[in-house]
Amino acid sequence: MTDDQFDTFIAQALKRDAPHADDAAVERVLRRLQTLPRQHGSVWRLPAVLLDWQFTPAWPRMAALAGCLALGFAIGISGLDRPIDRISGASASAEGSGLGAVVFEPEPLTGARP
Amino acid sequence: MDDSDEALMARIARGDERAFRMLARRHLPAMLGLARRILGNAAEAEDVAQEAMLRVWTQAPRWQPLAALRTWLTRVVVNLCLDRKRKAAWVELEAAGEIVDTAPLAGEAAEATERERRLDAAIANLPARQRAAIVLSYREGMTNAQVAHVLNTTVSAVETLLVRGKQNLRRALADVIDGE
Numbered sequence: 001m002t003d004d005q006f007d008t009f010i011a012q013a014l015k016r017d018a019p020h021a022d023d024a025a026v027e028r029v030l031r032r033l034q035t036l037p038r039q040h041g042s043v044w045r046l047p048a049v050l051l052d053w054q055f056t057p058a059w060p061r062m063a064a065l066a067g068c069l070a071l072g073f074a075i076g077i078s079g080l081d082r083p084i085d086r087i088s089g090a091s092a093s094a095e096g097s098g099l100g101a102v103v104f105e106p107e108p109l110t111g112a113r114p
Numbered sequence: 115m116d117d118s119d120e121a122l123m124a125r126i127a128r129g130d131e132r133a134f135r136m137l138a139r140r141h142l143p144a145m146l147g148l149a150r151r152i153l154g155n156a157a158e159a160e161d162v163a164q165e166a167m168l169r170v171w172t173q174a175p176r177w178q179p180l181a182a183l184r185t186w187l188t189r190v191v192v193n194l195c196l197d198r199k200r201k202a203a204w205v206e207l208e209a210a211g212e213i214v215d216t217a218p219l220a221g222e223a224a225e226a227t228e229r230e231r232r233l234d235a236a237i238a239n240l241p242a243r244q245r246a247a248i249v250l251s252y253r254e255g256m257t258n259a260q261v262a263h264v265l266n267t268t269v270s271a272v273e274t275l276l277v278r279g280k281q282n283l284r285r286a287l288a289d290v291i292d293g294e
Contacts, residue, residue: 001291006284007252009291013230014151014237014253025156026142029164033138033171036131040172 119183126174152195236286244279
């Protein structure tokens with residue numbers, strides 16, 4: 001038998017398998033794999049998770065966010081978020097006593113300002 | 115839906131058991147055949163195939179698609195088989211008995227079967243790494259570079275394993291093949 005014939009003989013002999021026996025064995029192994037253990041997590045997976053996130057802007061949401069920002073800014077500068085009675089009181093005390101009245105707290109007993 | 119190995123592994127990494135079973139059904143026959151060829155024992159081969167598939171499940175979140183899944187899986191199975199061979203003594207196929215075939219065999223077919231049985235026995239007596247190299251090269255049709263990757267060695271070492279393995283087989287089968 002030449003080297004080539006010997007190679008062919010080994011390959012043919014090794015490739016022969018009993019297909020029916022394999023099917024039964026596959027089913028047996030699959031049955032044994034019914035309950036699976038906990039998977040091993042990895043810190044290397046974190047970048048992949050971040051890369052999987054969709055950062056493409058959704059324009060209706062962007063418009064809604066910009067609208068909320070503009071509304072919040074307008075409310076903030078117009079003072080609509082403060083109670084009306086506080087608006088008038090704060091401005092009156094600030095006008096009457098100067099900057100000290102705004103910055104420093106009065107003495108709790110005497111009411112004197114520093 | 116993409117049913118490639120890589121897509122299934124990505125789903126398995128997210129804990130998809132259905133994808134795992136699909137992948138297992140796809141690769142188990144080949145892995146079982148390979149393990150059986152290296153170990154020479156069907157029950158042990160099933161244990162190895164089960165262990166290899168469990169590793170696919172547990173390691174899926176860490177798996178990087180640097181090489182084909184089949185190559186990685188083959189490497190896992192071969193390493194598990196070699197580990198078992200290191201731990202346990204080899205039981206020859208002859209010792210496991212033979213299933214009696216009641217069908218009438220023609221003389222030529224009977225002779226071929228006898229030669230293959232002798233080859234099985236000769237392969238079973240090879241050192242574990244020579245046997246793995248022979249099986250991967252001739253049964254799986256892998257190139258020497260692929261075998262080297264699976265056995266975690268160099269191409270020249272694989273060539274040496276194959277040459278020595280074939281020399282041992284020729285020596286063991288001398289009375290069978292010299293008659294031709």
